Amino acid sequence: MRRYGLPGLVVAALLAALVAGADGPVGAQSVPRQLRVAIGIDADRLDPAEQTTTTIANIVDYMFETLVDLHPTKQQIVPRLATRWQVSRDGLTYTFTLRRGVRFHDGTPLNAEAVKFSLERLKDPRVAMALRFLVQPVQSVEAVGEDTVRIRLNKVTPTFLSDLSTTQFAIVSPTAVQRAGDRWRSAPVGGGTGPYMFKEWRRGDSILLERNPNYWGKKPLFDEILFRVVPDAGTRLTQVLAGDVHQAMLPPAPDVKGLRRNPQVKVVEAPSDRVIFVAMNTQWGPFKDVRVRQAMNYAVNKKAILASVLFDLGTVSDSPCPPMMFGYHKVRDGGWPFSPTRAKELLAQAGYRDGFEVNFFTPTGRYIQDFQFAQAIAGQLRNVGVRANVTTMDWPSYVAMIQTPLERTRIQMLVLGWAWPVLDCDGVLYGQFHSSSHPPRGLGPAFYSNPRVDQLLDQQRQEANVERRKALLKEAQEVIWNDAPWIWLWSQKWYVVTTRNLDGVLIHPIEKWTALCEPQEPAVGHHCVNWR
Amino acid sequence: MGAYVLRRLALAVPTLVGVTVVVFALIRLVPGDPARLVLGLQASEEEVQRLRVELGLDQPLPVQYARFLGRLVQGDLGRSVVTGEPVTREIAARLPATVQLAVASTLLATAAGMVAGVISATRQYSWVDYLVMTVALFGISLPVFWLGLMLMLLFSVHLRWLPAGGYGTPAHLVLPTITLAAFSVAIIARMTRSSLLEVLHQDYVRTAWAKGLGARAVVLRHALKNALIPVVTVIGLQFGGLLGGAILTETVFAWPGMGRLLVGAIVARDYPVVQGAVLVFAALFTLVNLAVDVLYAYVDPRIHYG
Numbered sequence: 001m002r003r004y005g006l007p008g009l010v011v012a013a014l015l016a017a018l019v020a021g022a023d024g025p026v027g028a029q030s031v032p033r034q035l036r037v038a039i040g041i042d043a044d045r046l047d048p049a050e051q052t053t054t055t056i057a058n059i060v061d062y063m064f065e066t067l068v069d070l071h072p073t074k075q076q077i078v079p080r081l082a083t084r085w086q087v088s089r090d091g092l093t094y095t096f097t098l099r100r101g102v103r104f105h106d107g108t109p110l111n112a113e114a115v116k117f118s119l120e121r122l123k124d125p126r127v128a129m130a131l132r133f134l135v136q137p138v139q140s141v142e143a144v145g146e147d148t149v150r151i152r153l154n155k156v157t158p159t160f161l162s163d164l165s166t167t168q169f170a171i172v173s174p175t176a177v178q179r180a181g182d183r184w185r186s187a188p189v190g191g192g193t194g195p196y197m198f199k200e201w202r203r204g205d206s207i208l209l210e211r212n213p214n215y216w217g218k219k220p221l222f223d224e225i226l227f228r229v230v231p232d233a234g235t236r237l238t239q240v241l242a243g244d245v246h247q248a249m250l251p252p253a254p255d256v257k258g259l260r261r262n263p264q265v266k267v268v269e270a271p272s273d274r275v276i277f278v279a280m281n282t283q284w285g286p287f288k289d290v291r292v293r294q295a296m297n298y299a300v301n302k303k304a305i306l307a308s309v310l311f312d313l314g315t316v317s318d319s320p321c322p323p324m325m326f327g328y329h330k331v332r333d334g335g336w337p338f339s340p341t342r343a344k345e346l347l348a349q350a351g352y353r354d355g356f357e358v359n360f361f362t363p364t365g366r367y368i369q370d371f372q373f374a375q376a377i378a379g380q381l382r383n384v385g386v387r388a389n390v391t392t393m394d395w396p397s398y399v400a401m402i403q404t405p406l407e408r409t410r411i412q413m414l415v416l417g418w419a420w421p422v423l424d425c426d427g428v429l430y431g432q433f434h435s436s437s438h439p440p441r442g443l444g445p446a447f448y449s450n451p452r453v454d455q456l457l458d459q460q461r462q463e464a465n466v467e468r469r470k471a472l473l474k475e476a477q478e479v480i481w482n483d484a485p486w487i488w489l490w491s492q493k494w495y496v497v498t499t500r501n502l503d504g505v506l507i508h509p510i511e512k513w514t515a516l517c518e519p520q521e522p523a524v525g526h527h528c529v530n531w532r
Numbered sequence: 533m534g535a536y537v538l539r540r541l542a543l544a545v546p547t548l549v550g551v552t553v554v555v556f557a558l559i560r561l562v563p564g565d566p567a568r569l570v571l572g573l574q575a576s577e578e579e580v581q582r583l584r585v586e587l588g589l590d591q592p593l594p595v596q597y598a599r600f601l602g603r604l605v606q607g608d609l610g611r612s613v614v615t616g617e618p619v620t621r622e623i624a625a626r627l628p629a630t631v632q633l634a635v636a637s638t639l640l641a642t643a644a645g646m647v648a649g650v651i652s653a654t655r656q657y658s659w660v661d662y663l664v665m666t667v668a669l670f671g672i673s674l675p676v677f678w679l680g681l682m683l684m685l686l687f688s689v690h691l692r693w694l695p696a697g698g699y700g701t702p703a704h705l706v707l708p709t710i711t712l713a714a715f716s717v718a719i720i721a722r723m724t725r726s727s728l729l730e731v732l733h734q735d736y737v738r739t740a741w742a743k744g745l746g747a748r749a750v751v752l753r754h755a756l757k758n759a760l761i762p763v764v765t766v767i768g769l770q771f772g773g774l775l776g777g778a779i780l781t782e783t784v785f786a787w788p789g790m791g792r793l794l795v796g797a798i799v800a801r802d803y804p805v806v807q808g809a810v811l812v813f814a815a816l817f818t819l820v821n822l823a824v825d826v827l828y829a830y831v832d833p834r835i836h837y838g
Binding site: 038042044045050052053125128129130131132133185186202203204205206228229230231232234235238239241242243244394395396397399400401403418420421427431440441442443 | 699
């Protein structure tokens with residue numbers, strides 16, 4: 001006892017120091033000073049223009065604001081930094097009136113010059129804007145007065161207002177950008193107008209934001225928001241259960257079922273615009289025949305897979321375009337029917353009474369339960385005689401495979417998910433079914449070609465009239481659905497788990513989630529985060 | 533001794549150049565396009581092509597390698613494709629966390645492992661020996677991510693004593709250190725035991741006992757000192773390995789170290805970061821090995837470096 005007295009004391013003292021050093025448990029009733037959110041990936045860049053993932057764009061949205069917002073539930077464009085706008089009769093000129101009295105975090109006033117600077121910046125090749133094609137239609141930006149901006153387009157762009165609501169089009173402070181120089185993309189100090197301001201980014205560990213005391217809209221609820229980078233889904237969930245964080249994105253899918261019943265936490269889940277599908281190479285062997293592709297659709301029981309493999313984290317597709325997008329038209333209520341008998345009939349008609357062998361690629365861990373549901377699909381296809389051999393590989397190799405041109409492609413059938421930052425059917429339809437989207441130019445691995453579809457998709461891009469455009473999109477969806485270049489599966493949900501005190505976390509269809517007021521404009525009926 | 537160290541350092545240069553060749557070639561042999569991966573599936577082909585040119589990926593491989601070496605001799609590792617930041621800055625941001633965890637784990641593993649090994653060897657075939665060696669077997673066999681999650685479940689979720697992952701305070705260091713040390717403790721314990729047992733059966737040890745020395749003096753001063761060489765080697769190798777990043781531990785505990793930086797860079801095909809990180813690992817490993825060799829001379833005065 002005497003001998004170990006000293007070391008024992010040291011150990012006890014150390015343990016006490018460690019325990020005291022740990023952050024106290026979260027869960028008190030008063031609003032915490034700091035909201036802590038666990039995210040799965042570290043930021044690449046914090047410049048709004050250079051965003052490539054919705055997870056990071058999400059963080060950027062706390063600091064930066066766009067001219068207009070997309071209402072999260074009504075799916076209409078509502079004011080943000082612009083209070084009003086007018087579109088000329090020819091659809092080529094947009095005039096915006098800016099909100100008065102707004103200042104950037106560095107004190108610079110928000111004015112027409114700042115908007116001009118921000119939008120023109122997007123065309124600068126030194127700015128790595130991944131979706132640069134979104135700014136191609138902008139011909140000129142003109143500061144008409146202190147708070148009036150006129151944007152001229154070089155062609156009619158029906159999605160232009162929606163495009164302006166994406167993070168990439170956020171308005172930045174010209175003085176802050178110039179002052180930051182090379183450090184802007186990693187430390188955008190003073191650059192935004194949003195409710196929170198950039199404070200610190202510790203690489204691989206966390207991003208810290210602080211309250212903007214001069215925010216023009218509703219005052220932010222928390223003094224600080226800490227986004228913690230926690231790559232492992234199990235650890236993110238553990239941190240919520242341990243009270244280390246208040247909110248975590250995407251806990252492990254198999255845990256969601258139990259979490260929905262756990263009174264300590266809340267699962268917030270909502271449909272997203274990410275459609276999950278099996279693309280069939282329509283220019284390969286049996287898949288050249290539309291009857292075979294339709295048979296594949298009949299053979300797969302989407303509802304059963306969703307319930308037993310995806311824990312209901314998806315909604316069955318009933319059109320090539322997901323429901324929350326502009327132009328969506330429900331082609332088949334309840335999705336493509338499940339009927340193995342009909343599948344066998346069609347296969348027999350096409351001359352494949354004994355089925356055939358096909359390679360079937362899937363990523364692992366990219367989409368909810370991807371490798372698992374691919375195996376379920378292969379099992380169901382076996383019932384109608386189609387022997388699909390499931391193979392997986394890492395994501396970079398997968399993308400490289402998709403980018404291979406038709407002559408050299410190994411693709412016969414593969415799992416892919418497709419989402420679009422703008423809620424408009426054009427994104428998914430043009431990006432996957434227009435014949436210009438064949439790899440390597442595009443990333444439409446079905447190599448689908450239908451002149452009528454090309455014509456419809458080209459026309460809707462020129463059509464300024466909303467109703468006529470809807471009609472074009474409707475016809476396109478019907479034709480594509482029946483041509484069945486994909487096995488139509490589902491659109492997956494986005495989900496987060498929060499402590500039960502956090503109320504009003506909102507999930508956007510574009511895989512974003514925020515603990516803010518959405519939209520900021522109270523006049524259109526907004527919805528704010530709260531602590532209970 | 534000084535000349536020996538200098539010679540070893542000079543010999544490290546061709547090794548490191550060899551490492552750059554292998555890494556440069558390997559990362560480019562696996563499929564994947566950094567430009568497409570960084571810009572995402574929705575980016576247009578024009579934009580992706582523009583980035584490829586900007587990154588110099590359109591150039592032949594020998595040209596790319598020559599450019600890389602040319603910058604390297606000036607101490608420039610290039611810029612990350614993903615973040616656009618200098619690779620040196622990326623590594624500098626991650627290295628402290630890795631060193632911290634590697635040092636803490638090695639200290640813990642050395643202390644615990646040697647104590648266990650000595651206890652085990654001096655009580656060979658007793659129940660204490662069997663207990664220690666069984667626990668060591670568990671240490672070697674437990675998957676790191678499982679052990680990490682179990683520790684978190686116990687100490688963070690149920691007891692709420694320690695944070696569940698993250699970085700910053702000393703409290704954050706405890707669980708990852710234990711998790712990471714578990715394997716090394718076991719290896720060091722087994723190595724200490726077998727090495728010490730060999731020495732304990734030698735004549736001079738019997739002489740020491742015969743002289744009437746106490747157990748403490750015989751075991752610690754006479755036997756253990758002579759049993760240390762293989763143990764020091766193992767500790768050096770473990771430490772070098774831990775400096776190379778403990779990828780699973782870092783992932784489970786959200787620890788912002790080099791292992792995660794490297795894995796993230798491989799997944800993004802971020803060529804400059806992969807090259808830079810591996811080069812730093814190789815250099816660290818070489819240095820640790822050199823330090824171990826120098827240490828031999830102190831442990832065993834019969835070893836001389838001319």
